[in-house]
Amino acid sequence: MKLYFNPRSRATIAKWLLDEAGAKYELVPIDLGKREHKTPEYLKINPAGKLPALVDGAARVFEGPAICIYVADKYPEANLAPKIGAPERGRYLSLLVYATAQVEPSVGDHLMKQQTAPQRGWTDYESMLNAVESELGDGPWLFGDWFTAADVMLGSMFIWMRIQGAKTGRATIDAYVDRLMARPKGLKVG
Ligand SMILES: N[C@@H](CCC(=O)N[C@@H](CS)C(=O)NCC(=O)O)C(=O)O
The missing domain is CATH 3.40.30.10 (Glutaredoxin)
Known part of the structure; x- marks a missing residue:
């Protein structure tokens, strides 16, 4: 590959x-x-x-x-993905796509201080944080103790934000980002 x-x-x-x-x-x-x-x-x-x-x-x-x-x-x-047919598969795929379809543009709006127009297809920043908090629950990962590729994709959106010096101010999400960044194989930006 x-x-x-x-x-x-x-x-x-x-x-x-x-x-x-x-x-x-x-x-x-x-x-x-x-x-x-x-x-x-x-x-x-x-x-x-x-x-x-x-x-x-x-x-x-x-x-x-x-x-x-x-x-x-x-x-x-x-073991980074629920198998086809597993009940978790739908939520897993949704969170992966949600990362770039909604989290990334709403973070962009927030950092660039732009208002989010709902016609664009993504929610405003605070609504997005509410959704992520709700999906994360008690963690530590999106699927409880099971770390999946959805954590890599969705978590990376917040790691990029952190690299630019921004925290969300939501304790559960910021602690999640800390855990992701502490992973030995975690995202490294050159
Ligand atoms: N939605 C795309 C975004 C890809 C993207 O914007 N990549 C940037 C690098 S971070 C790029 O190639 N930019 C160069 C350009 O657009 O000319 C994905 O998730 O793969």
Whole structure:
């Protein structure tokens, strides 16, 4: 497997999951300054011209949540995903997609001090925090004692916020982020 990678990009999230899964993979460095992510070759892998992208034999996968789902399913022994048909599977997929569909843009609105227009498809920042708090419950992870790829994807949204110097001010979420950042294989930004 090849992960198209830059240490200062969202590809660090995919790398974290590959490491948690114990996967064997190769990093293909992409220089964003040289616009290597906009070359015709790279656009054949990810037509959006963005990182991350993963190539596994004939399979190509792009968008962070899709990569997380793909990798967690490929390494069942790492126990990072509920199996197809398991009752937890629906909530697991929902939380993974929710991370970039709603958490990420509402954090963006918050950090850029923009009002959230509901027509855009995501909720305002405080409503998003309420939802995450409710899903996290007593933790320590989104599925209680079971750490899954959903923690990697959704937690990364808050780790990015933390890296930019911002805490949520919600004790349960901030403690969750502390736990995620303390994981030995956790997200490392270059
Ligand atoms: N929704 C995408 C976002 C990907 C994304 O925006 N990647 C950034 C790096 S963090 C990128 O490639 N930016 C370069 C560009 O858009 O030119 C995902 O989750 O994979």
